Amino acid sequence: MTTSNRDVETAAAPQAAPPERPSNFIRDIILEDLKINKYNGRVQTRFPPEPNGYLHIGHAKSICLNFGLAAEFGGHTNLRFDDTNPEKEEQEYVDSIIADVRWLGFEWDGLYYASDYFDQLHEWAVQLIQAVKAYVCDLTAEEVRQYRGSLTEPGKESPYRDRSVAENLDLFARMRAGEFPDGSRTLRAKIDMASPNLNLRDPVMYRILHAEHHRTGDKWCIYPMYDFAHGQSDSIERITHSICTLEFEDHRPLYNWFIEQLGIFPSQQIEFDRLNLTYTLLSKRKLLQLVREGRVRGWDDPRMPTLSGIRRRGYTPQAIRNFCAAIGASKTNGSIELAMLEHFVREDLNKRTLRAMAVLRPLRVVIDNYPEGQVEDLEAVNNPEDAGAGTRKVPFSRVLYIEQDDFREDPPRHFFRLSPGREVRLRGGYFIMCTDVVKDEQTVVEVHCTYDPETRRGNAPDNRKVKATIHWVSAEHAINAEVRLYENLFTTEDPSNVPEGQEFTANLNPNSLEVLTNAKLEPSLASAKPGDRYQFERLGYFSADLDSKPGALVFNRTVPLRDTWAKIEKRDRAK
Ligand code: ATP
Numbered sequence: 001m002t003t004s005n006r007d008v009e010t011a012a013a014p015q016a017a018p019p020e021r022p023s024n025f026i027r028d029i030i031l032e033d034l035k036i037n038k039y040n041g042r043v044q045t046r047f048p049p050e051p052n053g054y055l056h057i058g059h060a061k062s063i064c065l066n067f068g069l070a071a072e073f074g075g076h077t078n079l080r081f082d083d084t085n086p087e088k089e090e091q092e093y094v095d096s097i098i099a100d101v102r103w104l105g106f107e108w109d110g111l112y113y114a115s116d117y118f119d120q121l122h123e124w125a126v127q128l129i130q131a132v133k134a135y136v137c138d139l140t141a142e143e144v145r146q147y148r149g150s151l152t153e154p155g156k157e158s159p160y161r162d163r164s165v166a167e168n169l170d171l172f173a174r175m176r177a178g179e180f181p182d183g184s185r186t187l188r189a190k191i192d193m194a195s196p197n198l199n200l201r202d203p204v205m206y207r208i209l210h211a212e213h214h215r216t217g218d219k220w221c222i223y224p225m226y227d228f229a230h231g232q233s234d235s236i237e238r239i240t241h242s243i244c245t246l247e248f249e250d251h252r253p254l255y256n257w258f259i260e261q262l263g264i265f266p267s268q269q270i271e272f273d274r275l276n277l278t279y280t281l282l283s284k285r286k287l288l289q290l291v292r293e294g295r296v297r298g299w300d301d302p303r304m305p306t307l308s309g310i311r312r313r314g315y316t317p318q319a320i321r322n323f324c325a326a327i328g329a330s331k332t333n334g335s336i337e338l339a340m341l342e343h344f345v346r347e348d349l350n351k352r353t354l355r356a357m358a359v360l361r362p363l364r365v366v367i368d369n370y371p372e373g374q375v376e377d378l379e380a381v382n383n384p385e386d387a388g389a390g391t392r393k394v395p396f397s398r399v400l401y402i403e404q405d406d407f408r409e410d411p412p413r414h415f416f417r418l419s420p421g422r423e424v425r426l427r428g429g430y431f432i433m434c435t436d437v438v439k440d441e442q443t444v445v446e447v448h449c450t451y452d453p454e455t456r457r458g459n460a461p462d463n464r465k466v467k468a469t470i471h472w473v474s475a476e477h478a479i480n481a482e483v484r485l486y487e488n489l490f491t492t493e494d495p496s497n498v499p500e501g502q503e504f505t506a507n508l509n510p511n512s513l514e515v516l517t518n519a520k521l522e523p524s525l526a527s528a529k530p531g532d533r534y535q536f537e538r539l540g541y542f543s544a545d546l547d548s549k550p551g552a553l554v555f556n557r558t559v560p561l562r563d564t565w566a567k568i569e570k571r572d573r574a575k
């Protein structure tokens with residue numbers, strides 16, 4: 001091969017046409033705000049991950065929306081770590097998130113941490129105490145829950161609700177100073193225990209947590225709750241459009257309440273639908289469980305829906321961006337077919353990958369009438385989608401490997417590949433005819449053929465036709481490789497749906513990984529480096545795995561060729 005896959009990606013890659021833009025109600029809101037000059041024509045967004053796990057494809061949707069919308073209107077996007085739960089957060093996750101956002105192709109304007117704002121948040125909490133809008137409460141977490149009431153019943157006021165400002169200031173200072181044990185007291189907003197919105201029933205603003213924080217160390221033993229940190233962080237960064245997923249819709253009144261009480265920059269929260277994918281779980285907590293229990297090899301296992309997993313599997317950032325653009329954003333939660341994501345992966349890989357021949361489950365073929373010791377170089381096209389990708393030479397000789405699946409001693413109807421007495425075309429070259437088989441017990445271990453020297457260019461001078469073209473690798477020139485094939489990690493469309501008393505892990509697919517250790521590759525693949533992507537003819541798209549070493553290559557199947565999504569689309573159109 002003359003060009004490496006890397007070059008193809010950066011230089012010669014045919015640029016993907018900008019994906020069609022489906023309607024996106026957030027864009028409409030921004031357009032409206034620009035029209036009325038709400039934020040002086042400014043658009044500022046942020047992507048706010050909690051560093052408690054690796055990013056997954058659901059986060060990619062949020063990233064594409066935040067960065068994409070800001071870019072569209074000449075705005076800016078911050079990356080902000082929402083690090084208010086010290087017990088679950090780690091530097092490893094911060095590092096992986098930074099790498100993943102960059103890999104997706106985005107660069108932030110400011111990099112911030114909610115923990116950067118702990119002093120400011122604390123000051124604002126004191127301010128709310130002084131304004132009689134917050135109080136220290138001694139109820140336990142369980143009691144707070146009981147007092148909160150339910151959707152049908154109003155809550156009950158805490159007996160500590162009417163403490164004096166002085167007492168609250170004193171207790172809050174002592175909470176901060178570390179005088180009280182974890183869980184013994186909280187600071188709560190004084191709003192309305194009868195509000196129909198449970199989030200407004202005196203929500204907790206601060207809790208006591210004697211925990212080491214990955215950035216602030218042991219400086220704090222009280223930590224703000226999400227609701228008291230998020231909106232205020234938005235406001236500090238002068239975020240105009242704070243977009244988040246629908247489960248926060250009920251929190252918006254509280255988001256606005258804090259901003260109004262403090263009189264700070266009026267960021268606005270807009271909620272969109274969370275991405276759900278069939279056969280996939282998008283929850284860091286559950287993905288962490290799979291890692292901890294060793295159900296997968298790690299966060300970057302190619303079966304994982306994490307960005308590091310799908311990167312390792314061979315998905316391209318462009319394919320993910322195209323997918324996210326196509327799904328848009330809406331106000332109702334639904335589920336997207338995994339086949340649709342795979343469709344975008346194929347579409348992108350088809351344009352950018354070099355073709356190669358590889359045999360996953362080899363069967364020896366001896367061409368009896370081909371001269372011993374002779375080697376010919378057959379010319380093969382590197383990428384029919386990209387004339388600039390050129391051609392390469394593939395060695396052909398007397399002994400080849402073909403796919404076991406491409407031979408049947410006793411072919412069923414509609415099987416047109418090789419079988420005794422049948423002639424097929426070898427990809428890029430000759431016609432061969434099967435004349436004999438060698439068996440070990442019941443198993444065919446070798447096939448004997450003759451070839452027709454007149455068919456070197458893949459056609460017969462007498463115009464006789466063959467019904468199948470199969471791929472092959474010259475045995476003498478083949479390089480050995482390990483190939484890992486993947487199926488969906490879960491067997492059910494909605495893996496979170498489990499019978500009573502069972503865990504979601506009951507839905508794991510026991511066949512999600514198949515390792516083939518005897519694959520045979522054409523010699524041009526010898527130089528493949530981890531991350532290089534190819535189309536193995538007739539088999540699918542493959543990517544050299546991180547475990548690859550020179551002389552011991554490992555490939556992941558990114559996705560097979562068959563495009564079920566195109567079929568679904570066609571079926572739906574026909575309806
Ligand atoms: P998880 O349940 O997987 O931990 P999360 O919402 O707690 O998800 P965060 O790190 O808090 O994860 O999320 C950062 C941003 O990404 C948030 O704005 C969140 O709404 C968004 N996000 C998370 N999951 C999805 C998803 N499946 N689809 C779209 N956006 C998502």
Ligand code: MG
Nearest residue numbers: 049050052284
């Ligand atoms: Mg979260």
